[in-house]
Amino acid sequence: MDFEDSAEEAAFRQEARTWLEANALTKEEKEGLDFIGIAKLWQKRKYDAGWACLRWPKEHGGRGATAVEAVIFGQEESKYDIQEAGVYAISHGMCAPTMMAWATEEQNKRFIPKLASGEEIWCQMFSEPAGGSDLAALRTRGEKDGDEWIINGQKIWTSGAHYSDWGVIVLRTDPSAPKHKGLTYFFIDMKSPGIEIKPIKQISGGANFNEIYFTDVRVSDSQRLGEVGQGWQVALTTLMNERAAIGAGGGGVNFRSVFKLAQNVNIDDEPAINDKTVRRKLADWYVTESGLKYTGYRSMSALSRGEIPGPENSIGKLVGAPKQQDMASFALDLLESSGAIWDPELSQEAGLFQATYMAAPGGRIAGGTDEIMANIVAERVLGMPQDIRVDKGIPFSEIPTANS
Amino acid sequence: MNFEFSQEQNLLREQALGFLKDYCSTKVVRNILDGEDSYDQELWTKVVEMGWTATVIPEEYDGLGMSYLELCVIAEELGRALAPLPFSSSVYLATEALLAAGSKEQKEEWLPKLASGSVIGCLAAGEGTGQVTPKSLTTSADASGLTGSKLPVADGDVADFAVVIAACDSGDGASAYLVDLNQSSVSRQKVDTIDPSRSHAKIDFTGASAQLLGKEGEGWALLNNIYDRAAVLFAWEQVGGSETALEMAKEYAMGRFAFGRPIATYQAIKHKLANMYVKNTLTKSNCYYGAWALSTNAAELPIAAATARVGAIQAYYFASKENIQTHGGMGFTWEFDCQFPYRRSKLLSINIGSEPVWQEKLIKAIETSRAA
Numbered sequence: 001m002d003f004e005d006s007a008e009e010a011a012f013r014q015e016a017r018t019w020l021e022a023n024a025l026t027k028e029e030k031e032g033l034d035f036i037g038i039a040k041l042w043q044k045r046k047y048d049a050g051w052a053c054l055r056w057p058k059e060h061g062g063r064g065a066t067a068v069e070a071v072i073f074g075q076e077e078s079k080y081d082i083q084e085a086g087v088y089a090i091s092h093g094m095c096a097p098t099m100m101a102w103a104t105e106e107q108n109k110r111f112i113p114k115l116a117s118g119e120e121i122w123c124q125m126f127s128e129p130a131g132g133s134d135l136a137a138l139r140t141r142g143e144k145d146g147d148e149w150i151i152n153g154q155k156i157w158t159s160g161a162h163y164s165d166w167g168v169i170v171l172r173t174d175p176s177a178p179k180h181k182g183l184t185y186f187f188i189d190m191k192s193p194g195i196e197i198k199p200i201k202q203i204s205g206g207a208n209f210n211e212i213y214f215t216d217v218r219v220s221d222s223q224r225l226g227e228v229g230q231g232w233q234v235a236l237t238t239l240m241n242e243r244a245a246i247g248a249g250g251g252g253v254n255f256r257s258v259f260k261l262a263q264n265v266n267i268d269d270e271p272a273i274n275d276k277t278v279r280r281k282l283a284d285w286y287v288t289e290s291g292l293k294y295t296g297y298r299s300m301s302a303l304s305r306g307e308i309p310g311p312e313n314s315i316g317k318l319v320g321a322p323k324q325q326d327m328a329s330f331a332l333d334l335l336e337s338s339g340a341i342w343d344p345e346l347s348q349e350a351g352l353f354q355a356t357y358m359a360a361p362g363g364r365i366a367g368g369t370d371e372i373m374a375n376i377v378a379e380r381v382l383g384m385p386q387d388i389r390v391d392k393g394i395p396f397s398e399i400p401t402a403n404s
Numbered sequence: 405m406n407f408e409f410s411q412e413q414n415l416l417r418e419q420a421l422g423f424l425k426d427y428c429s430t431k432v433v434r435n436i437l438d439g440e441d442s443y444d445q446e447l448w449t450k451v452v453e454m455g456w457t458a459t460v461i462p463e464e465y466d467g468l469g470m471s472y473l474e475l476c477v478i479a480e481e482l483g484r485a486l487a488p489l490p491f492s493s494s495v496y497l498a499t500e501a502l503l504a505a506g507s508k509e510q511k512e513e514w515l516p517k518l519a520s521g522s523v524i525g526c527l528a529a530g531e532g533t534g535q536v537t538p539k540s541l542t543t544s545a546d547a548s549g550l551t552g553s554k555l556p557v558a559d560g561d562v563a564d565f566a567v568v569i570a571a572c573d574s575g576d577g578a579s580a581y582l583v584d585l586n587q588s589s590v591s592r593q594k595v596d597t598i599d600p601s602r603s604h605a606k607i608d609f610t611g612a613s614a615q616l617l618g619k620e621g622e623g624w625a626l627l628n629n630i631y632d633r634a635a636v637l638f639a640w641e642q643v644g645g646s647e648t649a650l651e652m653a654k655e656y657a658m659g660r661f662a663f664g665r666p667i668a669t670y671q672a673i674k675h676k677l678a679n680m681y682v683k684n685t686l687t688k689s690n691c692y693y694g695a696w697a698l699s700t701n702a703a704e705l706p707i708a709a710a711t712a713r714v715g716a717i718q719a720y721y722f723a724s725k726e727n728i729q730t731h732g733g734m735g736f737t738w739e740f741d742c743q744f745p746y747r748r749s750k751l752l753s754i755n756i757g758s759e760p761v762w763q764e765k766l767i768k769a770i771e772t773s774r775a776a
Contacts, residue, residue, distance in 0.1 A: 001473060001696050002406050009405070068405075259770070273771075276764070283763035286770065287715045291686025294693045297407040304405050315682045371671070377681055378674035382654055385669050 003297065005072070006304065012069050016076045019051060024080045036121075036163050039084035043118025053092055053116045060100070060108065061116030068303040090159060091115055095122035095168050098238045099187065102225035111166070123164035123190070124238065125155040125212060130401065132157070133372050136180045136232060137391075137399075140214060142171030144221075149173075149186065151194075151217040157366070161197050161210040164190050168238065170231045175397040182396050183231030188219045204358040253328045253356040255286045261348060265334050272334050281330060288323055292316060314381060317363075318373040325360035328353050407692060413477050420481035423454065428485040430741045433601050436488035437744075442562045442594065442603035444488050451487075452521030457495055461503070465515035472699040476640045476691070483641030483752075484648050486744045488601040490524050490559035492641065492755070496634040498525025501567040501580065504633075505618030505626050510582060514565065526563035528554035528583075528607060529627060535761060536569070538577025538624050543570045549589065549611035550581055558755055560585075560605030561594040567617060568609070575621015581614040589613070599747035631756050632706050635713040636694035642716035642752050643688050649723035649745040650680045653730040660732075667730075676726050683719035690715045707773060710766035717759045720749035 005013055023045055030038050046052040047061060054070040056062025065073075096115045099108060114120040131138035140153025151171060161167065167190050174182035190197075194217035199207035226234040259282055262273040272278050295316075299309035331353040332339030341347045342354040364370050378384045391399045409417070432444055451457065459475045461467020475495070482491055499518050502511055502525075517523040529536050531543060532555050543552025550570060560566065565584050572579040585592065589612040597604045618626050654677060657668035667673050694712035697705040724745040728735035735742040753759060 001408065001410075001692070001699065003696075005405060273767075276760075279767040280760060280763045283710075283714055283766045284718075286766060287690065287711050287718075288686060290693065290711045291690050291715060294407070294689035295685060297405060298689055298692065300405045301407045305408075315685055318678075319682060319686065371675070374675040374678040375671065377678035382650075382674075382677055382681060384654065384658070384674050384677065385666060387669050387671060387674075388665055 009068060009072060009304065013072050013076065016051070016073045019049060020076055020080060023049065025082070035084045036087060039087035040118050042082060042084065043088060047117040052118070053096070056096070056100075056112070056116060060112040066303075066306070068300065071300060071303060087121065087160065087163075088118060090124050091120075091122040091164075094124050094238045095166075095187075098168060098185075098225065098234065101237050102185070102234055103187070120165040121160065121163055123158050123161045123167040125158050125161070125167050125169040126235065126238075127155065127157040129154060129156055133369055135235070136183065138170060138172060138183070140169075140171055141175075142173045142184055142186070142219075144173070145218075147221050148218045149184075149221060149224075151188075151214040151219060153214050155212040155214075156200070156209075158210045158212055159208055161190065161212055162199060166190060168225075170235050172396065173228060173231070176395045177229065178393050179391055179396045179399065180232040181229055183235070184228050185225045185231040185234035186219050186223050187225065188217070188223060192217050192219070194218070202359075202362060204355065204362065206359075253324055253331060253353060255282065255289050255327075257349060257352065258282065258285070258327050258331050258334075261331055261334055261353070264348070265336075267334075278334070285323065285327055288319060292319060314373075314377060317367065318370060318377065321360065321363040322370065324356055324363060328356035328360055332357055407696070409473060409477065413473055416474060417477045417481065420454075420478055421484070423450075424481055424485035424487065428487050430486070430744060433486050433488050433744050434741075436601045442559070443490050447487065448489055448521065451489060451491065456491070457499075457521045458519035459495070461499065461515050461519045465511055465519060467515065467519045472636075473695055475637060476695040476698070479637045479640035480644040480691075483644030483748075486601065486645060486648065486748055490526070490562055490603075492634070492638065493526040493559040493563065494518060494524045496637040497527035497630060497756075498563075498565070498567055500630045500633050501525075501527065501617060501626065502582075504629055505580065505622075506582075510615065510617065514582070517564075523564040524559060524562055526557055526559045526566050527569075527630070528557045528560060528566045529569040530554065530556060535758075538571065541569065541571035541578060543568065543609065544572070545570050545579070545581060545614050545616075550583060550609045550614035551611055553606065553608050555606040556595055556597065556604040557607050558602065558604050560607050561592050561603050566607065568614065569623050569627050572621050572623060575619070576624035577621070578623035578627065579620045580617040580623040580626050582617045583609065583612055583614045587613060597751070599751040601744065601747070602751055632709040633698060634756055635709040635762070636691070636698045636705075638752055638756060639687070639691050639694055639709075639712035639716035642720040642749070643684065643691050645745050645748055645752070646680070646684045646687065646716070646720045646723040649720070649727040649742075649749075650677065650684060652742065652745070653677055653680065653723075653727040656731050673730060676730065680719075680723045680726060683715075683722055687712070687715040687719040704773075706769040707766065710762050710769055713757075713762045714759060714766060717753040717762070720745070721753060724749040 025038065025042055029041065033041065043052060050063050051073065053062040054065035054073055055067065058064045092115065096112060099111060115122065126135055128138045128140060140151065140155060142149045142151055166187060168187050170183050170185050172182055173184040194215045196213040198211045200209045200211055201207050262278050262282065263271055265272050267275045302309045335348065342351050344350040347354060379386060427447055427450055432447060436444055455468055456478050458467040459470050459478060460472055463469040502514055518525060531541065531553060543550065543554060550568060552570065554568065557566065563585055565582060568581045568583050569578050570581055571577065589610045591608045593606045595604050595606055657673050657677065658666055660667045690712045694708045697708035728742045728746055731740060731742050734740050
């Protein structure tokens, strides 16, 4: 048992490091660019040098690398301040694998290299006002009209729709079929007439998500992925390709930042770190963080042996998101009344604790709520049965809703 | 990265699992709980035959000279089976104390016997209510021998010798002694505990013949060193036990029907069990870290041990209490096995220092490492 890279892994890591050192974006290069501009510049640089989308086949613009190589490159890349990499998370992590699995060879030739080079950004339009955790309850209609489909309805919580060129979408094409059977999957040009994108302002003040309204939007039948009525199956490809988060999430509020804060603020005129209650809480968070880190190491070891990581990898978000919230909340408590101040000039760590406190509720909801994640662990890991469903087998149009 | 047990170690796990399935069913645990015996002697004999008590003892003392990774594997399986044995006292504590501080003569006298299982050792630190500290110790030794009372001593009623932590005026405030328990100036009494499948005793020393173990005034450091090492092994037992509790809860939830369906379909139950799985998984990963630190004598051992220990205490407590809850009223009956993990989880969590003690140790160790 050790933490060392194998000889090949070490050589690969060195190669990655050397390239990153020589090619990471400089301050001057970033100047004057918005975060999309920076993300595109960096992605293109990686693509040109063969460091983009490492797992993808070379003919699609990737490197044909192993899973463990991709993780190693990610680890090295994350040492640089490239937060903009998140711009492509959905394009590369969800949309592209779905295209590779379901689109025609010709379509993939047209789209995948531009995904790899970062020239085109994609979004994923699944959630709807009536279909979040219960995704298959979506209602946006797709009606056949000759060689085209006409889309009417509304999507919501779409990350990055406002800067995306293309998007994948699931539509209700047969309301008389049972819920999961009446869906069909397409990809669509986000500049199509009839698409209206409205940002949603969050409680954190940001606006990372959008509502998208479709009014008689036309999409060619050739942009259908899978058969008519097979949309759920295609959607599962997308969802299963959500990247496995391996390794410790370094940023944000963590043990290190709260420990440091506890050294710098006082309780009863003594450093808070000397307070027994503070120490016990910090100990628990250290244990949780360490558990996540070493769970990542175990997954990494499985990858290193060429195996698929075990189910232990599925707990990261379920543990990490509430932990962020609790730690940020505790940090504000340590700050006493000054914890209310979010002004970056006047607050500790430039408002990190306040920002995390306000963003944390979203983390527990996006990409599967805590409750859905717990269901996934219970059902897929522990093999417990699904909940009894009252909507099973009956036509979608007859399923009770709040309005009916 | 190779943060995994080796193939041979995994094979050992399979062997241990199969062996304990055959010879340490919950019926065996129940026999000790209900009966007069302090531990299962037949099982002990078999465990000794398997060489488990000799695992990390060097070959020069008739041991197997294997690594601590092997011992971690065995600990996990013993914990999973809730084995009613004096294994932790003899192997994780007494053997470790001798390996850490024993003179050549002391090692030659005791280690071969510990390896062959012909003697059982134990550790006597506590003296009644509350946390043990050098200041709280009243047991002491002088020219006339060792005098004082130790309570509770895990396996103290069946052990042949004890490592006794006694007060000392110099050094760190304590010294450790090796005391043969089969002598007239030692009297022992078995005490009732929350887990009768693991026996405990009160031991009175009245001028008992005792041999210094390690240097005078270094007993407290020795105790902490042994505890750091034992904490990793205890944590592996706790992980094994936590997984047993989860398995029991799952099996029951799948078969128990309420309102016309298995209770395993209710989210209240699913989320409870998912939560158990999450805690067990994080703890196991921390135990891997502990195993690595223990087996390599890493400088990180104090942090790794406390991390594994705190998580293991919390995970086992959670899994064992929620297992009873999942079983409903039946889980509260003497007839059902849910009581075993519930008893054992608390016993293991207070045997070598409780949760608040280890949380404090963890933060202190982090402060020390960051100051360095």
